[in-house]
Amino acid sequence: MPELPEVETVRQDLSRVLVGQKLSGMEVGRPRSLRHPDPSTAARWIEGGTVLGVGRVGKHLLIEVDRPTGDTDGRSLVVIHLGMSGQLWWLPSSTAAHRHAHVRIFGESANELRFVDPRTFGWVAVARAAEVATVLPVLERLGPDPLSGDFDATVLSRRIGHRQGRLKALLMDQTVVSGLGNIYSDEVLHAAGLRWDRPACSLDPREIVALHDQIVRVLSDAVSCRGSSLADSQYRDLYGLPGRFQERHRVYARAGKPCARCGETIRKERFGGRSTFFCPSCQT
DNA sequence: AGATGTACCTGGTGGC
DNA sequence: TGCCACCA
DNA sequence: GTACATC
Numbered sequence: 001m002p003e004l005p006e007v008e009t010v011r012q013d014l015s016r017v018l019v020g021q022k023l024s025g026m027e028v029g030r031p032r033s034l035r036h037p038d039p040s041t042a043a044r045w046i047e048g049g050t051v052l053g054v055g056r057v058g059k060h061l062l063i064e065v066d067r068p069t070g071d072t073d074g075r076s077l078v079v080i081h082l083g084m085s086g087q088l089w090w091l092p093s094s095t096a097a098h099r100h101a102h103v104r105i106f107g108e109s110a111n112e113l114r115f116v117d118p119r120t121f122g123w124v125a126v127a128r129a130a131e132v133a134t135v136l137p138v139l140e141r142l143g144p145d146p147l148s149g150d151f152d153a154t155v156l157s158r159r160i161g162h163r164q165g166r167l168k169a170l171l172m173d174q175t176v177v178s179g180l181g182n183i184y185s186d187e188v189l190h191a192a193g194l195r196w197d198r199p200a201c202s203l204d205p206r207e208i209v210a211l212h213d214q215i216v217r218v219l220s221d222a223v224s225c226r227g228s229s230l231a232d233s234q235y236r237d238l239y240g241l242p243g244r245f246q247e248r249h250r251v252y253a254r255a256g257k258p259c260a261r262c263g264e265t266i267r268k269e270r271f272g273g274r275s276t277f278f279c280p281s282c283q284t
Numbered sequence: 285a286g287a288t289g290t291a292c293c294t295g296g297t298g299g300c
Numbered sequence: 301t302g303c304c305a306c307c308a
Numbered sequence: 309g310t311a312c313a314t315c
Contacts, residue, residue: 081309165285230308275308
């Protein structure tokens with residue numbers, strides 16, 4: 001399941017191969033995977049354009065394309081969310097078709113960007129720069145990205161406010177802070193020594209600082225390890241290679257094993273229909 | 285506002 | 301081997 | 309991973 005570190009890893013690799021690349025077309029195999037607009041209009045908006053840069057906010061990838069032929073303004077944005085099982089592959093466009101390759105974006109170098117997504121929860125959207133906010137309101141509602149400049153303990157404290165909900169729900173709420181999912185919220189909470197079911201507003205200033213610091217530290221470490229690839233899992237980078245951060249997980253998928261910090265047995269509980277891992281002793 | 289359940293999908297795993 | 305419940 | 313309905 002791609003979260004911020006996995007998306008950031010793909011962004012870095014994508015930036016290397018895509019910036020300066022001229023795009024020659026786009027093909028949509030599964031309409032459901034294209035959020036906006038229709039396939040032929042989407043193709044028209046990127047055809048002949050050159051990639052200026054690849055950005056990211058939270059779990060969203062933003063590919064910036066200039067439009068030399070542009071009808072209104074000069075730029076388009078290709079926005080991609082990988083959902084639970086989405087992958088992006090950069091390969092020769094002659095490579096054999098794949099059952100779950102739902103969107104293909106062709107580069108001039110005879111390579112293509114393939115959006116592969118078995119579970120189909122991910123999506124691709126194309127928007128003209130001026131209409132992004134209108135067409136994808138979800139982007140406007142995102143909370144600060146932890147690896148950007150606008151996230152500090154004060155911001156986090158203000159965003160926690162008087163929220164009574166559980167800490168893990170807060171971390172996974174993309175409108176509070178963007179990029180954390182099931183794996184990294186568990187890892188961050190363990191690193192900060194906080195229980196997942198603490199009411200968010202029960203944190204004292206010292207704990208808020210610890211939480212902020214560990215959000216930044218855990219995500220940064222995970223990026224430098226190129227993300228997490230679970231045993232049965234879905235995440236692979238642009239070239240099909242797994243990340244290494246799963247080797248550093250301290251709680252996620254480690255139920256029954258000893259806590260690396262205190263030796264107590266890691267527990268697994270159910271929260272919001274998904275697994276939550278924590279140390280019952282050193283997370284308070 | 286918060287908690288809970290359901291829906292959207294496919295594929296791999298482990299049990300019997 | 302097939303079917304199925306369970307998980308991501 | 310997310311959106312939405314319901315208590």
